[in-house]
Amino acid sequence: MxxxxxxxxxxxxxxxxxxxxxxxxxxxxxxxxxxxxxxxxxxxxxxxxxxxxxxxxxxxxxxxxxxxxxxxxxxxxxxxxxxxxxxxxxxxxxxxxxxxxxxxxxxxxxxxxxxxxxxxxxxxxxxxxxxxxxxxxxxxxxxxxxxxxxxxxxxxxxxxxxxxxxxxxxxxxxxxxxxxxxxxxxxxxxxxxxxxxARSIAELEQINRQIIQRMRTGILVLDRFGQIRMANAAAEELLFGAQAEKPDDSNRGRHLPQQLRLGLEDWLKDPARRTEPFQASPTSPLLQVNFTQLHQERGDHILVFIDDMSKVTQQAQQMKLASLGRLTAGIAHEIRNPLGAISHAAQLMEESHHLDKSDQQMLDIIRRHSRRVNGIIENVLDLSRRRVASSELLDVALWLREFRDEYLQTQDNENQPSTEIKLELDTNIPQARFDKSQIEQVLVNLCDNGLRYSEQQTGKRTIELHAGPTADGERAYLDVHDIGPGIPPDQRSSIFEPFFTTDKSGTGLGLYLARELCEANQAHLSLVEDDKPGCCFRITFAHPGRMI
Known part of the structure; x- marks a missing residue:
């Protein structure tokens, strides 16, 4: 015993x-x-x-x-x-x-x-x-x-x-x-x-709270007056561009963005009506919201689900790109072979001594459009063969200085004006997590466009790069500003669509590809409106603590 x-x-x-x-x-x-x-x-x-x-x-x-x-x-x-x-x-x-x-x-x-x-x-x-x-x-x-x-x-x-x-x-x-x-x-x-x-309930509540806070879907709880009672981190970031330390306390009594408030008023009048997508700010992604009563009997609280439409669009684009990849793999040779023959024939005809001025103009048209078709094929192949982003945590200011120096070395050309890139860096820029090669590809595209349009407008190849922290101080952003003619207001909503271009020699895939690469790195590319002449494109990087 x-x-x-x-x-x-x-x-x-x-x-x-x-x-x-x-x-x-x-x-x-x-x-x-x-x-x-x-x-x-x-x-x-x-x-x-x-x-x-x-x-x-x-x-x-x-x-x-x-x-x-x-x-x-x-x-x-x-x-x-x-x-x-x-x-x-x-x-x-x-x-x-x-x-x-x-x-x-x-x-x-x-x-x-x-x-x-x-x-x-x-x-x-x-x-x-x-x-x-x-x-x-x-x-x-x-x-x-x-x-x-x-x-x-x-x-x-x-x-x-x-x-x-x-x-x-x-x-x-x-x-x-x-x-x-x-x-x-x-x-x-x-x-x-x-x-x-009670301990099990508390642990379950804590787990649920952590799950809700880590969800990519934004969740809001509103009172009957439309004031925020609770918001998870995703909703805070999507609506206000910031992540609060304690969302439950910081959001209590906070007012909704105007677009969301109007959508809530329309839903209260007609619960069967679907709210149209909107942007909470010019730099935020397109958002889709859905409303429901948290308590069906009392109806004193409203539950709001906020979805980032860019993620849905990205999934749809990935499906399109998968189909496009299979399509381009089959027809690339079929297009390139006759295109190569056309380009080669144009070169042989150019060597002839019996061509008059009108024939030379026809050859110029053939060469120019051959290059354009080849560029379209290259861009489509780049989209279809796009690899998964391999992100790393980088110092934005240091990386941007290196990029500026390397980019200027590729712009030395006696046949064009000298290139000037103004670099402005704010203090305390947060680190950013992204694929260095993919974001460099985006930045090269934006810089090429900015320099080209600046030269067309003023005769000077000048752009400005400005990096700084977002309003919450948690994320970094990068502005590419040119002094070109700008984009008409009626075309601003279409500039990121594939094959849309205002340049006769362009393919219309540059900005589309740039935005796709940004989305792959959980960054967001947007057109920012300001009082300065020209265009300003902004890359807003994801939170450095977010795993991609």
Whole structure:
């Protein structure tokens, strides 16, 4: 048989939790202080009659004062912050039982009303320690009661009825012990079950909160007045371009963007109506929202789901590119072979000495359009063969300086004006996570376009690169600004569509490919409106902590 020893600081089986047991002991000690104070106060009431009724008055008075001093001392150290353990509780209950019986012995015996206080001590011991130790309290109290009753009969010729009364008290002690142990165990188990379930619910709520915060779909909870009660990180980023440290607190009472508020008003009028996609800001992606009542019966909160349409568009484009890749793989040779023959024939005809001016113009048209068709094929093949982004965390300012130097080295040409790229870098630019080669391809395309249109408008090949942090300071952005003629307002919504171009010699795939590469790196390419002449294209990089 293996015996398990219980250390003094160890919790008894089925005992209340440590914090609850400490609170109960503090309450019990307050009761002891009050009882001991009353016993001391009674010493000053009619002390003459005590001499005739009490067996050993001096000992009784000393015991009452000692009991009050002991309880007062314990109360003081509890107020000082001492945390009682099981050893302190056991010792206190044992002292109560022994001191109470000592007072009974020195007063009028078992018939004294103090005997009823022993029942309270036994009950408190069984509540604080619902185990076999509680039964020991009852046994000790019963033995002490029988002992002082027997001593009174033998030493002071008291009536034998005291022994019967002591036996009755003993029965009460054990009855209180068994009943309270059973009740305490049930309460402790019920509380343990409730605590376990509460802990499980709290853990589940925490998991749900983390899942919601990490979802790519934005989620808002609105009150009936349209104010934000809760928003996850995705909604914060999609609507306001920032991620709050504590979204639940920072968004409370915050107002909706105007486009979303109008969509909410339309939905409240007609819940079956689908809200049109919108942009929360010029640099934000296209968003699609869906509304639903959070509580169908009360209808006091509205749940809003916000989807980034660029991700849906990206998936659709990937499906298109997969089909386009299979198509281009089959027809590339079929197109390039006759195109090569046409280009070669044009070169041979150019060597002829019998061509007049009109023939030369026709050859120029053939060469120019051959190059354009070949460029279209190259761009389509680049789209279909686009590899997965291999992102890395980079210092935007350092990378941009290196890119500027390398790009200027490729622009040295005696047949064109000198190229000037102004570089403006803000302080505290966050790092960005992207595929270096793909973003360089995007930037080369934007710089080529900017220099070409700047030269057409002013005769100067000049652009400006400006990098800085977003409004929340968490993400970096890069502006490419030219001094060209700009884009008419009626064409701004179409510039990122494939095969749309305002240049007769262009293919219409440059900006489309640039935006696709940005989306692959979870960045966003947009046209920014400002008061300066020309165009400003902005690349807003993803949060550096986001895994691509």
């Amino acid at each position: 293996v015996k398990t020893a219980i250390r003094p600081n160890q919790t008894w089986p089925d005992s209340p939790p440590v914090t609850q047991r400490a609170k109960l002991f503090r309450i019990y000690n307050h009761y002891r202080v009050v009882i001991s104070l009353m016993l001391v106060a009674l010493l000053f009431i009619d002390p003459v009659n005590f001499d005739t009724r009490f067996r050993m008055l001096d000992y009784y008075q000393a015991g009452a004062v000692t009991y009050f001093a002991l309880n007062g001392f314990i109360a003081m150290i509890l107020l000082a912050g001492m945390q009682p353990n099981q050893r302190h509780i056991t010792l206190s209950v044992l002292l109560d039982i022994l001191i109470m019986h000592g007072l009974l012995l020195t007063s009028t015996g078992i018939t004294n009303g103090l005997a009823n206080l022993v029942i309270v001590s036994v009950a408190a011991g069984n509540i604080l320690t619902p185990s076999r130790m509680g039964t020991f309290y009852a046994a000790l109290a019963a033995i002490c009661s029988l002992g002082i009753s027997s001593w009174a009969v033998l030493a002071w010729d008291e009536s034998g009825d005291d022994i019967v009364r002591a036996g009755s008290l003993g029965i009460l002690y054990f009855a209180a012990a068994f009943i309270l142990q059973n009740i305490s165990r049930r309460m402790v188990r019920s509380e343990a079950l409730a605590t376990s379930r």
